[in-house]
Amino acid sequence: MSGTFVGMPAFPVAAREAVGDGTLRANLRHATHTIRAKRANAVAEVSDWAALREAGKQIKDHTLRRLDDYLVQLEEAVTAAGGVVHWAADADEANRIVTALVKETGESEVVKVKSMATQEIGLNEALEAEGIRAYETDLAELIVQLGKDRPSHILVPAIHRNRGEIRDIFAREMGEWGRAAPEGLTDTPAELAEAARLHLREKFLRAKVGISGANFMVAETGTLVVVESEGNGRMCLTLPETLISVVGIEKIVPTWRDLEVFLQTLPRSSTAERMNPYTSTWTGTSDGDGPRVFHLVLLDNGRTDTLADEVGRQALRCIRCSACLNVCPVYERAGGHAYGSVYPGPIGAILSPQLRGTASEIDASLPYASSLCGACYEVCPVAIDIPEVLVHLRERIAEGGEVTREGNKVVLRPAKGHAAERAAMRAARWAFARPGVLRAGQRLASRTRRLHPRSLPGPGRAWSATRDLPPVPAEPFRDWWQRTNGGKDGAK
Amino acid sequence: MSSRERILGRVRRALADVPRDDTPYERAVERAYLREHGGLGVEATVDLLAENLADYRAIVHRATEEELPAVIMRLLAEHGSPYVLVPPGLPPEWLSAGGPTRVDDRAESTPAELDGVASVVTGCAVAIAETGTIVLDGGPEQGRRRITLIPDHHICVVRVPDQVVASVPQALGRLDPARPLTWISGPSATSDIELDRVEGVHGPRTLEVVLVGGE
Ligand code: SF4
Numbered sequence: 234m235s236g237t238f239v240g241m242p243a244f245p246v247a248a249r250e251a252v253g254d255g256t257l258r259a260n261l262r263h264a265t266h267t268i269r270a271k272r273a274n275a276v277a278e279v280s281d282w283a284a285l286r287e288a289g290k291q292i293k294d295h296t297l298r299r300l301d302d303y304l305v306q307l308e309e310a311v312t313a314a315g316g317v318v319h320w321a322a323d324a325d326e327a328n329r330i331v332t333a334l335v336k337e338t339g340e341s342e343v344v345k346v347k348s349m350a351t352q353e354i355g356l357n358e359a360l361e362a363e364g365i366r367a368y369e370t371d372l373a374e375l376i377v378q379l380g381k382d383r384p385s386h387i388l389v390p391a392i393h394r395n396r397g398e399i400r401d402i403f404a405r406e407m408g409e410w411g412r413a414a415p416e417g418l419t420d421t422p423a424e425l426a427e428a429a430r431l432h433l434r435e436k437f438l439r440a441k442v443g444i445s446g447a448n449f450m451v452a453e454t455g456t457l458v459v460v461e462s463e464g465n466g467r468m469c470l471t472l473p474e475t476l477i478s479v480v481g482i483e484k485i486v487p488t489w490r491d492l493e494v495f496l497q498t499l500p501r502s503s504t505a506e507r508m509n510p511y512t513s514t515w516t517g518t519s520d521g522d523g524p525r526v527f528h529l530v531l532l533d534n535g536r537t538d539t540l541a542d543e544v545g546r547q548a549l550r551c552i553r554c555s556a557c558l559n560v561c562p563v564y565e566r567a568g569g570h571a572y573g574s575v576y577p578g579p580i581g582a583i584l585s586p587q588l589r590g591t592a593s594e595i596d597a598s599l600p601y602a603s604s605l606c607g608a609c610y611e612v613c614p615v616a617i618d619i620p621e622v623l624v625h626l627r628e629r630i631a632e633g634g635e636v637t638r639e640g641n642k643v644v645l646r647p648a649k650g651h652a653a654e655r656a657a658m659r660a661a662r663w664a665f666a667r668p669g670v671l672r673a674g675q676r677l678a679s680r681t682r683r684l685h686p687r688s689l690p691g692p693g694r695a696w697s698a699t700r701d702l703p704p705v706p707a708e709p710f711r712d713w714w715q716r717t718n719g720g721k722d723g724a725k
Numbered sequence: 726m727s728s729r730e731r732i733l734g735r736v737r738r739a740l741a742d743v744p745r746d747d748t749p750y751e752r753a754v755e756r757a758y759l760r761e762h763g764g765l766g767v768e769a770t771v772d773l774l775a776e777n778l779a780d781y782r783a784i785v786h787r788a789t790e791e792e793l794p795a796v797i798m799r800l801l802a803e804h805g806s807p808y809v810l811v812p813p814g815l816p817p818e819w820l821s822a823g824g825p826t827r828v829d830d831r832a833e834s835t836p837a838e839l840d841g842v843a844s845v846v847t848g849c850a851v852a853i854a855e856t857g858t859i860v861l862d863g864g865p866e867q868g869r870r871r872i873t874l875i876p877d878h879h880i881c882v883v884r885v886p887d888q889v890v891a892s893v894p895q896a897l898g899r900l901d902p903a904r905p906l907t908w909i910s911g912p913s914a915t916s917d918i919e920l921d922r923v924e925g926v927h928g929p930r931t932l933e934v935v936l937v938g939g940e
Contacts, residue, residue, distance in 0.1 A: 284758035295753035320729040454902040464913040464928030493894035508856035512908035541739035640735040
């Protein structure tokens, strides 16, 4: 299946390997803690954060509940503005459409701006198979591509590489693909950025076809929005003659005005900035400015199946800010690769199993890749209750039930005794063996205690069957202990 | 069945639980957030713009209408640019103090030709104080998107206070979505290498903003 890393070990196995890798863990820890602190400051700067978050949630929920209407409206608006709209039910169809569009131009190379949707469908590989070379132009993506690697973070895909490793990759590989790295390249970030600037500029200036995703699409006006930092997005969106954008159908917002919410919450949540360096918006084509031909490929690939799940559909609100990754204790230790998908971290744990189904061992184990501490929910700018969806998915894996796959209702059998269940059990043990993780889990359990069954769902049931599960106390013991100074304060 | 019909059909079946008379857009979103943060006066808003631009490492200058040509000439000279790229509707007086050779952007200018020009001077459509952002909309004083992208040095003139708004919501209200827009907040940057912010990957590495107005 596209986007699944073939032969990927299930989460607990991959996580254990990653946890054993000291460099990876140090890089990740430094990175996630740095962004985490910065984000908190950027959010604290706006007094109405809670209201913005709520509005963002409501806009997305409303859009999803009328998605058919908004898709049709968007199509009309894009077409009226000179764009051509294509519909792709799955990854293969999207890849076929894009490949054919590139071939029509007679070009054999394209420049790409980072897009999770195109990674999800494995577009680069599909183009490669047809003799078309796709150049990634985001610095981190370039590092990943030159290093023949997989991205490990939504926002900073090369977060697992330190500067020494990046220097070595540039010095070794750049010459293979175009302009070589300068002689005597050192590992200072400024020099590395300069090497990338020179290497890629040559490609931008001759590029005839650009490929992008989009952060938002406005149904009312047909406008697409790309939010970025480096300027490679602007290069890809404005210099080529043909622009092809592949965008998930959930990226719609109804009106131009709705952007006022997300253009405030996205930069602060993702890069912890008041505003990211560059945001581009375009509506179809414009005379004499930018591409003369614009294609929009609307991608389903499991999104409508996700939409069919009343609990799980909230995952489609995601604006890919990556804040939930940076606060996740499991992600921090396991790293992005352990999730076996282009969507790592907490959002990946609820999105991948819904987009792809839970047939594979890795996908079935993903909902267990969490301690349910709830930190992801707290920071999410569209208030996705990730723990709620995780518990829901665990239950369905363990107990079976109705799901929608490729538009059809199917009934999953309970996973008892199946490979998925065993994988899940291993994951659960992995979490339960870690006291810090368990502590956080208990806190969530008490926050949501009225929702709790007397036995844990899924593998938790097996775990709780051998123990008498006590009612969840209003305050976890550890919190009580800390609050009352070990009970010495005499507080209840 | 076309994929369009297939996808729309799947969406409709997926939403079987949603009543057709579900809350309409107008009432579905509670916009309890602020239109702007702080309600600053005109002068304070311009000061905030200057502060936030500088915080993201744009270089901010202030000038009166009369001083503007001299300021632009000085900035170009300091950058050592032999050529300056000019959008079609740039007020001629802005470059009236002499300086580098003007290169007019023409429809047939290729990216490779533009790559040889070090500096560009433009106006803007709107500037946002709270975020330190300038927005270009391709108007005659700003030109095509590529001319503010390829050169390494961008001088952007903002008329204060007319072109300044406090907030993102106010900016969107002033902008026309039909035009291609570029929102710029500081020079191009990346934090991809161990999260160190480095200025300048692909866009202009030096952004100078001249706030022009007053006596
Ligand atoms: S789930 Fe929320 S926090 Fe995580 S990436 Fe998506 S929007 Fe951001």
